[in-house]
Amino acid sequence: MSNFLEIKDLSFTYPNGWKALNNISIQIDRGERVAIIGQNGAGKTTLAKLMNGLNKPTSGDVTIDGWNTKEYTTAQISRKVGYVFQNPDDQIFHNTVFDEVAFGPKNLGQTEEEIHHNVHEATKLVEIHDFLKENPYDLPLSIRKFVTVASVIAMNPDVIILDEPTAGQDMKGLTCLASTIAELTKRTKTVITITHDMEFAASNFDRTIVMAHSNKIADGGTKEIFWSNEVLTEAGVKPPHISRLSKSLGIEDKGILEIKDLINYIKMR
Numbered sequence: 001m002s003n004f005l006e007i008k009d010l011s012f013t014y015p016n017g018w019k020a021l022n023n024i025s026i027q028i029d030r031g032e033r034v035a036i037i038g039q040n041g042a043g044k045t046t047l048a049k050l051m052n053g054l055n056k057p058t059s060g061d062v063t064i065d066g067w068n069t070k071e072y073t074t075a076q077i078s079r080k081v082g083y084v085f086q087n088p089d090d091q092i093f094h095n096t097v098f099d100e101v102a103f104g105p106k107n108l109g110q111t112e113e114e115i116h117h118n119v120h121e122a123t124k125l126v127e128i129h130d131f132l133k134e135n136p137y138d139l140p141l142s143i144r145k146f147v148t149v150a151s152v153i154a155m156n157p158d159v160i161i162l163d164e165p166t167a168g169q170d171m172k173g174l175t176c177l178a179s180t181i182a183e184l185t186k187r188t189k190t191v192i193t194i195t196h197d198m199e200f201a202a203s204n205f206d207r208t209i210v211m212a213h214s215n216k217i218a219d220g221g222t223k224e225i226f227w228s229n230e231v232l233t234e235a236g237v238k239p240p241h242i243s244r245l246s247k248s249l250g251i252e253d254k255g256i257l258e259i260k261d262l263i264n265y266i267k268m269r
């Protein structure tokens with residue numbers, strides 16, 4: 001595995017003395033889709049903020065495409081790693097969707113033409129193109145969340161981190177998220193999500209990293225992880241509903257994470 005994004009012996013302690021990450025190493029390649037799961041307070045958001053340089057390691061290193069985050073500003077790192085905040089209201093500060101999405105490309109020094117192109121591309125991808133002239137705060141939370149996703153995509157980073165993207169999304173939003181992730185993968189972008197939504201992780205991410213008590217306790221194929229009782233119990237995480245249903249029916253097929261998997265299993269019997 002190549003190490004486009006390399007986290008090596010990483011520890012992070014907040015100024016109040018709380019050690020939120022304890023000696024973590026992870027390697028993530030271009031084009032990978034990785035879910036980070038774990039209980040509240042496990043250190044997932046802290047880890048994401050170290051990946052895009054918002055936080056700098058207390059010890060150890062985070063290197064993206066050869067850039068050690070300690071040697072670059074957060075603005076420089078954000079060209080390579082885009083982070084979509086859990087709460088869109090922590091990110092949005094312009095009066096129109098267009099200006100909000102254009103902010104990143106403008107700061108990168110793109111020409112007017114490039115800015116227009118990137119804003120239109122990104123907003124079409126996440127299906128908010130009709131709202132370009134609207135004030136983001138007149139739009140519902142689910143749409144505001146896509147405004148922040150588009151803002152990051154418009155900067156064309158290599159790695160996109162989505163923090164709790166399914167919160168507040170209906171079926172239409174979930175479908176749009178899935179197609180956006182699929183398209184980003186086609187463009188060989190690395191997509192990382194922090195999520196409590198196990199169905200979302202199971203359907204869209206091939207690899208899952210499990211965090212608990214400031215540590216990485218597992219890292220592997222999503223199917224294996226969601227069928228590993230010990231890991232999920234230690235992390236305090238429940239597997240997807242369909243895996244639980246299958247287990248309670250006595251079906252021990254590790255491939256079952258989604259309804260379609262259970263249907264296939266039943267059809268094969």
Ligand SMILES: Nc1ncnc2c1ncn2[C@@H]1O[C@H](COP(=O)(O)OP(=O)(O)OP(=O)(O)O)[C@@H](O)[C@H]1O
Pocket residue numbers: 014015016018020038039040041042043044045046047
């Ligand atoms: N600015 C801060 N100062 C001190 N401690 C903090 C700070 N931010 C987070 N923490 C603590 O660090 C730990 C990890 O927090 P973090 O937000 O990374 O967890 P998380 O796994 O993302 O949780 P959640 O699922 O609730 O978002 C928690 O105990 C949290 O209280």
